[in-house]
Amino acid sequence: MSLNERVQEELEALEAILMDDISIIYNENGCPELVKSTIFPSTANEVDKQYVCVTLEAKLPDGYPDCEPIVQLRNPRGLDDSTINNLYEAIKEKCSEFLGQPVIFELIEIIRESLTESNLPTCQCAVCLYGFSDGDSFTKTKCFHYFHSYCLANHLITTKRHFQEEQDKLPAWQKSTKGFQASCPVCREHINCDVEELSSAAPPKELENAQNFEVTSDLRHLQERMKQLFTYQKSRGGIIDIEAEENKLLLITESNGDTPPADNTEDPGPSLSNINESVMGDGLLSRGQRYNNCRLNSSGR
Amino acid sequence: MAALPRRIIKETQRLMQEPVPGISAVPDDSNARYFHVIVTGPEDSPFEGGLFKLELFLPEDYPMSAPKVRFITKIYHPNIDRLGRICLDILKDKWSPALQIRTVLLSIQALLSAPNPDDPLANDVAELWKVNESEAIRNAKEWTRRYAMGN
Structure with a gap:
């Protein structure tokens, strides 16, 4: 042959x-x-x-x-x-x-x-980044991605809530007619799961023995470098001054004049209240809305 | 504040042990959900040579909700406004819990290589980018040189 x-x-x-x-x-x-x-x-x-x-x-x-x-x-x-x-x-x-x-x-x-x-996934759960231990309840999607049932339920519940919140903000004619469609966190393929069943699962085992966060000397070194760079760029006028930008934008609509830059020498702080109120939270959003209004007004003239 | 979720601890450790080239992210001393970030301007982009400072905050329900990220260093880019806010879908409706701090920062670095003036956040910058790209690129280089250098 x-x-x-x-x-x-x-x-x-x-x-x-x-x-x-x-x-x-x-x-x-x-x-x-x-x-x-x-x-x-x-x-x-x-x-x-x-x-x-x-x-x-x-x-x-x-x-x-x-x-x-x-x-x-x-x-x-x-x-x-x-x-x-x-x-x-x-x-x-x-x-x-x-x-x-x-x-x-x-x-x-x-x-x-x-x-x-070894018919047990050896990869990590893409949501919590921990592995699958014996006894963990986990789910395989049709697209062959793996999640702890607990983690996937969390994802489905939150994305559905976010979808609903966005819909509520829209005027009636812009609302989606299709309703909420869940998708896989990894590949965005549409998935259909029983959320109630998933959410009855216990949290993944590896997550339970929580470890505390420690600041190492490497970390300190990097933190120091960050501070130095901030101070240096600040001295060259390279740091965005939210306060001054806001004043500038407000003035566009009133007089088109220049604003003296506000004197802000502090590294925008890490404290939660600071973040929420001035830099990252709703405060900034409302500024943004004003910003858009100003742009509209000034270009309209 | 409640104990820091293990996922955040794991991400932080990995950022220290296997840093992403051109990106560093360090948690703050007093709040481990607040990260000080440096992204280096990508090669062959008008931002090359720049060190851009950003701040990144992980909200209470992270990773179910996207991190909040903002440029602190001034930057001339059609998708980043004067307040440093970034127009990027994965930070809004395209967020997925399978994304991480490192992937978000890589996406932001990629945005510096590929400005998209058709989906602008900074209108004046986007306008110039569309009508006179070479002048816009000159401006971006000038801003990088003036504001984003390291000491």
């Missing part, structure tokens, strides 16, 4: 076993060059319980199976780097062991076995 016939036979067998789960790409001469298959753990067809997956891409060089296929693992879901690296090791071993014989099905099998063994 020629090489080509042996490859043909292997691929026909793969298609017979895996059916739609495998795709074979042929080059312009009609020779097979790439085999692709997305692999899930064996969960007796309970798709809901498949928490990890990965796509195997095997390039078949001329001379396969007498030389090794070039294997790539793509779009891993729920798998961290070390799991992927271990899989690459196992694939390499299998390929050299099976040199001269069909190996694709063997590769699919070892990947599936490994996924079945």
Whole structure:
């Protein structure tokens, strides 16, 4: 049997076993060059319980199976780097062991076995940035992203509230007719989840032993650098003076005159009250609204 | 104030251990939700060579709500107004809890490389950017040189 016939036979067998789960790409001469298959753990067809997956891409060089296929693992879901690296090791071993014989099905099998063994996401929850411990209640979206149920519920409840608050501000003719649509925090794919069920879950375990925040000497050093830069830029007039900008803008509508810059030598402070009232909170917003009014007035003249 | 959420502690530690090139963010001494930030002007942009100070505040329900970020150093940019406020979708309706302090600051740095005068916050700057781009770029370079240098 020629090489080509042996490859043909292997691929026909793969298609017979895996059916739609495998795709074979042929080059312009009609020779097979790439085999692709997305692999899930064996969960007796309970798709809901498949928490990890990965796509195997095997390039078949001329001379396969007498030389090794070039294997790539793509779009891993729920798998961290070390799991992927271990899989690459196992694939390499299998390929050299099976040199001269069909190996694709063997590769699919070892990947599936490994996924079945560790059918628990080894990545982090994108919301709290902590991992999944045994006993944590977690959710897999249709787009294969993972969250602690507790964290996802939090996201869904908050985004729905924000949506409602925005809608309430709009005049009737601008309101959305579609209603709220939840989306995945990672890829923004639309998702539909039972919020009530999710929100009954306990917080992730790793979150419970809270650690205190400590100021290290590195941090002190950086803080010092920040202060120096602020003082230097301040001395060159490079720091935005909110107070003065506001006065300037108010004067545009009255006299178009220049305002002497206010003398503000303090680094805008970190205290919460300061932030809320003068720099970042509602105070700034209302200034912004006035700012827009001024612009409108002055350009209207 | 309630204990600092672990996510904020984790982000802070990672910012110290694996800093993002061209960006530094340091929590304040007295309020760990308030960050002092320096973003360096990207190469091949009119802001190259500048060190821009920003302030970043994580609200009570962070990461469910976006951080509040503002430029402190003066900057000539169509999407940043005279008060240092930034027009960027991920800080508003496109916020997602999968974003982090580092990704937000990277987006702001990217905004410096790609000004968008069609979605302006500073009208006069955006206007000039559209009718006479080379003069606008000259202004941006001049402001960077005058206001955003380090000592």
